[in-house]
Amino acid sequence: MKIYVVDSNFFIQAHRATYPLDVATSFWSKVRELAEAGTIVSIDKVKKELFDKNDDLEDWCVNNLPTGFFKDSSSVLKEYGKISAWAISKNDHYLPQAINEFLDADEADAFLISYALADIQNRVLITHEVSQPEKKKKIKIPEPCDVFGVTYMNTIQMFRELGITF
Template sequence: MSEPFLLDSNFFIEAHRTSYPFDVVPSFWIKVKELVSNGKIISIDKVQKELLKNNDELSQWCIDNLPPDFFKDTTSTIANYALLSGWVYSKSDQYSKPAISEFLDADEADAWLIAYAMTNGNQIVTHETSSPNSRKRVMLPDAATPHNVSCIKTIDLFRVLGVKI
């Protein structure tokens, strides 16, 4: 797995709501813009849709600060999305039908993030944690790991890239 790192929507949402609010830690957001400019981080079209669905301060920041090519098209990942679909359906003894349906919802980003990473060799940056015994939700790390996609947290991303804020 290599750069650029692939960001889940919760990278932005958690930072905005709890860890690095715009008014308290503006240096975080300046650093994010720098990482985008340097091609160190990217995301996908499904994450963009999740981020822009709320007409709030975060969605406006994304519109104002993230270039259109930051959010990559997922069309080319359909073959790996199909593999991932087969995998999650094979786990129907573990996951409930609603959990599988939610994971494979075309508007939800998680499965598409994994498919994109499978196709392009990225690591995913997410705040989701593994919960291998969950029946109610397919957690991103639990679906990524069997497909040789690793997930890291924001702080790990910053350490790997040597980022200081």
């Protein structure tokens, strides 16, 4: 079974821009349903990013996501080592600040990619980041995904792949 690993922007952009909690209740019901079924998961680093604002989105996550939704990222340290080595090897392209931010232990991106890489046949990374290989100030999720063969897509692509409407 395919598992979709969601980035924090899956929640944040939906909440702030596209599907506000108080308007698009069917979207959030579907997210809860997918989480309860284990179709979507995330990691502890994303939880930390979501649970730092004490806002309605954090409340929704606390009250609607099942226990175990946020997976322990320490289980993918081997894969994280590969992602880290790749990022460091790109020091002729990316600015030191970009590499440091990407590899910061509190940042989710490298760990999300590592989590998907750990079961590359069954895990798909869901993010709203788009490829910008020419960019030097930030390592975008699609760049290492492309290098390591990790499948990624945005929320709407995921819903289409799952045949979901709401």
